[in-house]
Amino acid sequence: MRAISYAAASEPVRPEELTGLDFHRDLADRYLAIEGLEARWIPIHREGLRPDKETALRLHHLLSLTRAVEESLDSAFRAGHIPGTAFFGRGNEASSVGSAACLRDEEWLVPMHRNCGAHLAKGHPPYSIMAHFFGRADGPSQGRDGNFHVGYRPKRITQLISHIGTMVPIAAGVAWSAKVRRNGQAVLTHIGDGGTSTGDFHEAMNFAAVQKLPLVVVIDNNQYAYKTPPSDQYACPTLALRAPGYGMPGFLIDGTDVLVVREVVSQALDRARRGGGPALIESVSMRLSGHSVYDRYADYADMEKLKLWERERDPVKRYDQFLVEYEVLTPEEIAASHARARAEAEAARDQALKCPFPDPGKVADGVFAE
Amino acid sequence: MSLITYREALSAALWEEMERDENVFLIGEDIGLGGGAFYVTKGFQQRFGRDRVVDAPLSEAGFTGAAIGAALTGMRPVVEYQFADFVTETFKMIVDFAAGNHYRRMGPVPIVFRLPAAALVSGGPYHSQNPEIWFFGTPGLKIAAPATAYDAKGMLKQAIRDDNPVIFIEYKKFYSYRPEDLPAPLRIEVPEGDYTVPFGQARTLREGEDLTLLTFGTTVLEALEAAQVLESEGVSVEVIDLRTLVPLDKEAILASVRKTGKLLILHEARKRGGVGGELAAIVAEEVFEHLDAPIRRVGAAESPVPLSPPLEKAYLPSTAKVVEALRELAAF
Numbered sequence: 268m269r270a271i272s273y274a275a276a277s278e279p280v281r282p283e284e285l286t287g288l289d290f291h292r293d294l295a296d297r298y299l300a301i302e303g304l305e306a307r308w309i310p311i312h313r314e315g316l317r318p319d320k321e322t323a324l325r326l327h328h329l330l331s332l333t334r335a336v337e338e339s340l341d342s343a344f345r346a347g348h349i350p351g352t353a354f355f356g357r358g359n360e361a362s363s364v365g366s367a368a369c370l371r372d373e374e375w376l377v378p379m380h381r382n383c384g385a386h387l388a389k390g391h392p393p394y395s396i397m398a399h400f401f402g403r404a405d406g407p408s409q410g411r412d413g414n415f416h417v418g419y420r421p422k423r424i425t426q427l428i429s430h431i432g433t434m435v436p437i438a439a440g441v442a443w444s445a446k447v448r449r450n451g452q453a454v455l456t457h458i459g460d461g462g463t464s465t466g467d468f469h470e471a472m473n474f475a476a477v478q479k480l481p482l483v484v485v486i487d488n489n490q491y492a493y494k495t496p497p498s499d500q501y502a503c504p505t506l507a508l509r510a511p512g513y514g515m516p517g518f519l520i521d522g523t524d525v526l527v528v529r530e531v532v533s534q535a536l537d538r539a540r541r542g543g544g545p546a547l548i549e550s551v552s553m554r555l556s557g558h559s560v561y562d563r564y565a566d567y568a569d570m571e572k573l574k575l576w577e578r579e580r581d582p583v584k585r586y587d588q589f590l591v592e593y594e595v596l597t598p599e600e601i602a603a604s605h606a607r608a609r610a611e612a613e614a615a616r617d618q619a620l621k622c623p624f625p626d627p628g629k630v631a632d633g634v635f636a637e
Numbered sequence: 638m639s640l641i642t643y644r645e646a647l648s649a650a651l652w653e654e655m656e657r658d659e660n661v662f663l664i665g666e667d668i669g670l671g672g673g674a675f676y677v678t679k680g681f682q683q684r685f686g687r688d689r690v691v692d693a694p695l696s697e698a699g700f701t702g703a704a705i706g707a708a709l710t711g712m713r714p715v716v717e718y719q720f721a722d723f724v725t726e727t728f729k730m731i732v733d734f735a736a737g738n739h740y741r742r743m744g745p746v747p748i749v750f751r752l753p754a755a756a757l758v759s760g761g762p763y764h765s766q767n768p769e770i771w772f773f774g775t776p777g778l779k780i781a782a783p784a785t786a787y788d789a790k791g792m793l794k795q796a797i798r799d800d801n802p803v804i805f806i807e808y809k810k811f812y813s814y815r816p817e818d819l820p821a822p823l824r825i826e827v828p829e830g831d832y833t834v835p836f837g838q839a840r841t842l843r844e845g846e847d848l849t850l851l852t853f854g855t856t857v858l859e860a861l862e863a864a865q866v867l868e869s870e871g872v873s874v875e876v877i878d879l880r881t882l883v884p885l886d887k888e889a890i891l892a893s894v895r896k897t898g899k900l901l902i903l904h905e906a907r908k909r910g911g912v913g914g915e916l917a918a919i920v921a922e923e924v925f926e927h928l929d930a931p932i933r934r935v936g937a938a939e940s941p942v943p944l945s946p947p948l949e950k951a952y953l954p955s956t957a958k959v960v961e962a963l964r965e966l967a968a969f
Contacts, residue, residue, distance in 0.1 A: 426741060429733075433733070433734060435702075437706040439699070440704055443703055445710075447662070447689075466698065467698050633739060633740050633742065635739060636745035636800035
């Protein structure tokens with residue numbers, strides 16, 4: 268049974284109905300699907316999104332682990348264990364987990380720097396992430412880089428560079444090789460609201476559409492690009508409206524509901540795997556912490572709005588509530604899952620803090636592949 | 638073995654590599670249907686299809702990034718820019734992503750960037766530049782600069798088989814030169830089948846005893862002409878074509894300077910920020926005691942590349958300028 272479906276869609280939305288969208292209010296029980304020039308609101312029937320117990324536990328573990336890993340990293344930063352700076356994705360957990368959990372093992376993930384949950388969902392071990400953040404020898408980059416710039420090749424997760432926007436063309440290239448190899452794989456990438464303003468984003472979307480690539484692009488619109496709100500970033504009511512201009516379907520969804528994210532992304536991935544081409548999904552959340560650990564959020568953010576989202580759209584709390592309300596898990600099972608995630612993150616952190624630093628004598632090793 | 642043009646040599650290398658390895662593919666603007674701005678890939682799309690000879694939208698950053706993404710998954714893309722100058726659209730892709738990727742322990746990026754470069758009859762500021770100056774300081778990039786048809790074919794094959802990103806500089810000026818019009822040291826027969834030219838091995842175009850003239854790219858022509866002039870004046874000039882800038886054949890450079898004791902460095906790019914500065918520094922650091930004269934450099938004027946013929950002529954290094962520098966060095 269598919270609760271979210273075109274069959275249940277409303278009449279086409281007139282463009283003027285989209286002006287002045289309030290993401291908190293307008294995405295509460297529906298999402299927007301744009302196909303061709305027609306946009307429709309699709310109602311969400313939560314009962315239909317109810318996962319089986321095993322899936323529910325897995326998603327819960329991943330959401331909770333994402334929160335726990337980032338909180339452990341944050342406290343490790345405060346204790347002086349992270350060189351440089353650190354960027355986290357608090358508030359973005361559902362978008363990261365719900366999307367990457369749809370990927371098959373052999374498929375590639377091209378994440379951005381706030382997608383800790385996507386790394387975990389794809390199988391990047393917390394110890395490896397922690398060792399990387401601490402600049403230690405066991406991190407995948409062996410101390411050469413920091414933050415979620417890291418990839419994890421054993422699980423087909425690419426690295427990224429700080430130049431936001433750059434990764435969308437790279438993701439298109441990964442999807443291009445899947446297409447010419449005809450291996451039936453799709454590629455998932457994430458980009459932020461700020462990243463959509465770059466030329467690279469446009470070049471990649473255009474290329475993906477022209478080449479009909481198996482690529483699903485999730486825009487994690489967390490309503491701030493460093494200190495810049497959407498109103499200074501773009502003028503369209505939703506970034507999903509760009510999709511028909513490129514010649515691909517677009518979606519605007521509540522990115523704080525892991526089940527909605529999972530549903531829409533899995534449909535888009537399936538379509539891509541079948542040769543249906545790329546899709547653009549704007550997944551809205553709220554960045555619940557500063558841009559980086561050094562950022563003073565209160566200097567520029569609308570703190571009332573932020574508190575509202577924190578209260579009502581915290582992805583971890585939301586999923587807890589759903590599971591209880593729909594009687595998928597008991598409060599005891601949920602508490603136990605949180606405790607497990609916390610313990611796993613802390614064990615990984617403690618172990619990573621014991622990992623040696625890389626050998627300074629090898630500073631210039633590995634510049635070239637032999 | 639036959640005498641073919643530089644363009645034919647490049648085409649042969651690409652064709653043979655595509656026949657050899659199905660992971661090799663070409664991407665760029667107008668390369669398929671149109672055969673490329675300089676017709677290096679004419680007829681390729683008919684043979685290899687649209688999936689392997691990809692006509693990209695006008696978006697250098699986009700298709701360069703896509704090629705890098707494909708390389709991450711084991712493909713071996715060869716990216717063509719219509720003119721080397723347009724590679725500036727793609728710096729973040731090449732310099733920040735591809736170059737550092739292996740160092741960051743994120744795997745090899747086997748990719749070739751083909752850059753038709755340097756001056757060619759009033760190309761003006763955006764169709765005439767020497768791109769090596771932008772990449773030479775970036776760790777992780779190899780830089781090849783073939784000056785002969787033999788090297789063009791063998792080095793392009795080598796670049797495609799290399800697991801690292803390679804900046805492959807092609808000289809537009811050489812594309813159409815008829816082999817019979819070239820000076821003897823550049824008139825090298827090209828094998829019909831497979832061969833590669835290893836990177837990091839300079840070629841001595843002319844042996845000499847009194848002076849070393851280091852060069853690469855278009856200025857091999859001026860170097861050989863000037864050496865001929867000096868020979869008629871009783872001065873023996875050794876002319877070395879570096880062929881690759883990264884890796885650099887330091888041993889060949891140092892050995893020649895140890896022998897002659899005098900060094901002139903010549904390249905089409907400007908002296909400031911040019912590769913010659915680094916070459917001079919290496920020689921000064923490592924074989925200073927063998928030098929009998931100050932190191933000299935000849936390069937372009939310190940300006941953007943001008944278009945109007947008299948300005949362009951004044952901008953570029955000429956045989957006359959090289960002869961003058963050689964004479965001064967010989968007399969020192």
